[in-house]
Ligand SMILES: Nc1ncnc2c1ncn2[C@@H]1O[C@H](COP(=O)(O)OP(=O)(O)O)[C@@H](O)[C@H]1O
C-alpha cells in the first residue's frame with residue numbers, strides 16, 4: 001500500500017445502478033444504492049456478499065458495463081462514470097478484468113499465444129516485442145513456454161485461469177476487477193491461484209477489486225473488505241476485523257455460515273449460529289411488540 005497521502009487509485013462515490021425493466025412501463029430495478037468505496041495503489045478491496053447482492057454489478061460498473069444512474073466513479077482523478085467507447089479503449093490499458101469462468105472467457109479456437117498477443121496487438125505492439133512479452137507473461141503466471149502453441153481445452157481449470165490472469169496482466173494494468181476468479185476451482189487449486197494473485201501484486205503493485213461470495217477467500221487476499229447486502233454496503237473495514245469480528249448482523253451470519261475444516265469448531269459455529277438467529281428473532285419480536 002502507498003505510504004504517501006496521494007489520492008486513491010479508484011474512488012466510487014454514492015454510486016447508483018438501475019437496470020431498465022423488461023416489462024412495458026415498469027419501474028427500473030435498482031441493483032446498487034449509494035455505494036462508496038475506494039482502492040489505493042497496490043491495495044486489494046475484497047467484496048463479499050451472497051448471490052444477488054450486487055457484487056458483479058459493482059465490478060461491471062467500474063468497467064463501464066453497467067448503467068450508472070447516479071454518483072461517480074473516479075479513476076486516477078478522472079471521472080469515468082460515463083466514459084465514451086474511445087475513452088474506454090484507452091482505459092483498458094489500466095483497467096482489466098478476470099472473470100469466474102475460464103472456460104467461457106477464453107476463445108476456444110485460439111492458441112494461448114494468440115490469446116495473450118491480442119491485447120498487445122490492439123495497443124499497437126509489434127510482433128517481435130509481443131512474442132517476448134507473451135513469454136514473460138507465461139513465466140509470470142507459472143505456465144510452461146510451450147503453452148504458446150496449445151489450445152485452452154488442453155488445460156485444466158486452474159491453468160486456464162492462469163491464462164486469463166496472464167491476459168489481464170498483458171498491458172501492465174493498475175487495477176484488475178476479479179469477479180469470483182477462483183470460485184469454479186477445487187480447493188487446492190484455489191489456494192495456488194490465490195497465492196499467484198498475491199505474488200503478482202507484490203511484484204507489480206497492481207490493485208484488485210476482488211469479488212467473492214466466500215469469506216475465507218476474501219480474508220486471505222484482501223487488505224480491506226466491503227460487505228454487500230441487497231445492493232448496499234452494510235459494513236467495510238480492515239480484512240482481519242470484518243472477517244473475524246464483524247459488527248453487522250448480516251456479516252455475522254455470513255461468517256457463521258462459512259464452513260471450517262475442524263469438526264469441533266464447526267460444532268461450535270453451529271451453536272453460535274443458532275444462538276445468533278434466536279437473538280435476532282427475539283429482537284425482531286421485541287421491536288414488533290413496541291411498534
Ligand atoms: N443485466 C441485468 N438486468 C437486470 N437485472 C440484473 C442484471 N444483472 C444483474 N441484475 C440483477 O441485479 C441484482 C444483483 O446481481 P449481481 O450484481 O449479479 O449480484 P452478485 O454478483 O452479488 O450475485 C440481482 O437481483 C440480479 O438479478
Ligand SMILES: [Mg+2]
Pocket residue numbers: 055056057
Ligand atoms: Mg456475481
